[in-house]
Amino acid sequence: MTRLKDVVIIGAGPAGMACAVEAAAKGLSTVVLDENPQPGGQVYRAIESASENRLRVLGHDYARGRELASEFRQSSGVDYHPGSTVWNIGPDRLVEFSRDGKSSAIRASHLVVATGAIERPCPLPGWTLPGVTTAGALQILLKTSGITYQDTVLTGSGPLLWLLAAQMVDAGSPPKAIVETVPRGRLFNALPELMTALGAREYLLKGMSMIRKVKRAGVRIHVGADDIAIEGSGAVSAIRFRSKGTEHRIATDAVALHQGVVPNQQVTRLLGCRHFWDDSQKCFRPKLSEDRETSCAHVYVAGDGGGIEGAKSAEMQGRLVGLAIAEKEGHGTDPRISELRLTLKREAHVRPFLEKLYAPSRQILHPDDATVICRCEEVTAGSVREAVTQGAPGPNQVKSFLRTGMGPCQGRICGLVVTSVISESGGKSPDDVDYYRIRPPLKPLPLAELADYSADIPGSRDTA
C-alpha cells in the first residue's frame, strides 16, 4: 500500500520550510522531500552548520534563515526526508523518489512544488572551460565550505552579482574585477519603474550599500561590457570584452557568470502545468491562482519556482500555500491569508525596476552562431538556427534534430536559450515556441534501483 499524505512538499528552501510549518500546525500530515542534506535550499544553504565567521561574511539576510530552519526543525508533525531525489510524479500525485539508493513513493492529496530557481543560462564563448562557474556556485562554495577564490572576475548583471562581490570583499578576497553587462541608457529606461520600486525601498538601499562596499574595496568595475569571450586551453586563463569602446583582456583563473535567476520548471513541466512567458522577467512561469495553485488541481507552487520574487517572498508564499491548503481541507480561514497576500504585493514592488535594469544582455539571449548553448551535447546557437530554417518549429523538434536538452541535465541549462534562439530566428513569440517537454526520470537513477522498484510499500499502516 502506498502512503497517502495530506501535503507533500518538494524542496526545503524558505518556501518549502514555511509551507511545511503552517500545514503541520493545522494538523495536516506533511512530508518534505529535499535533495540536500540540510534544510535551507540554495539561499539558506548550510545555514545550520555555517560557522560564525561565515555568518558574518554572508550577512544578515542569510543569518535570518536560521530562525526559519529552527522553526522547521521544531515543528512537530513534519516528516522531513533530506537527501531525497524526486524522479517522477505520476497520476494522482504519486511522488516517486530515491533515498539512500532505494526508491519509494508517497501519494499526495496536495502537492507543493518548492523547487525554487536556477541561474539563467549565460552562453558565452569559452563558458564550458573549467574555472568558469555561475556566480551562485561561488556563493554555494562559500556557504557550504567557507571557500572563496582570489582574483575572480564576476561577469554579468543583477543583484546577486553585487551581493556575491560584497560577500567576497568581507571574506577578504575581493573580486579582481566586475564586468557588468548592463548597457548604457538602461538605468534611464528603468527610471519610470523607480517610483513603484520605492514602495519596497529597503531592497534599493541594500543594493546601493553593496555597490558602495565593493567600490570602496577598490574593485575595478567595467560597465556596459559586450562581446565577452573567455579564453583558455584546458581551463580559463583570461576574459576578453569591450567596454566603452575599448577592448579589455583580464588574466584570471576564475570567472563567474550571472544574468539573474529563473524558475526551475522541471517539476511543473513534468506535471503538464500551464506556463506562460513573462516578458518582464524574460522567462516562463507556471500559471498560478491567487492561492498559488497551478492549472493542475491540487498542485501548488511556493517560492521562486512560480516567478522570481526573492527569499522573503518565498517564505511568505510558502505560508500562504500551507494555510490555503488547510482551508481547503476544512480547517477554516486563517486571517493571515489576506495579510500575506497584501505583504506579498508590497514586496513585489521592487521587481519591475530590477527586471528592467538588469534584463539579460543581448549576447546571452542571442548568442553568436559559434557559441555552444547546450553544454551537455555541445550544440551551438548556429546549428539551432539552421534547424529552424530546416523546419523545426520548437524546442522538441530541435531536440530530435540535434540532441539539445537530451544530455544528463535534461535541458535545465539550455532550455531558455534554445527557446530564445528559436523565437528570434523563427519570428515567433516565446509562448508560441514553448519549451521542452520534460519526461521522467527527472534525474537519472541507476537501472538496478529502477529494476528493484515497487510503488507499493508493504507494511505501511496509513493507506490510500
Added chain:
Amino acid sequence: MPKRIDPDTETVTFTFEGQIIRARPGDTVASALAASGIRHLRDSAVSGEPRGIFCMMGACFDCLVEVNGQPNRQACMTPVSQDLAVNRQNGGVEVKV
C-alpha cells in the same frame, strides 16, 4: 586560487585519481576538490573537452565523476566521507553487462 576562510582543519580524506584529498565534514566531493585546486573533473562525452564544476547545485551535471566505481555521480551532490575513491570521468559511460 581557492582559500578557506574558516580555521577548522581537514579531518576527512578521500582519493581523486589516486591522489589523497583532505576535506572537511560538510564538504561535497566538488567543494573539497575545488578547495584543493582541482578543476578538471571529467571530459565531455561529445568532444572530450575538459569540464569542471559549474552550478554547484545539482542542475548542470557538469561535475559528473565516478565514485567507488559508480559512474555519473554529481560531485556537487555527493557528501564527502572517509576513504571514498573518486575518479575523473572520461567521455561517455559504457554499460557493463
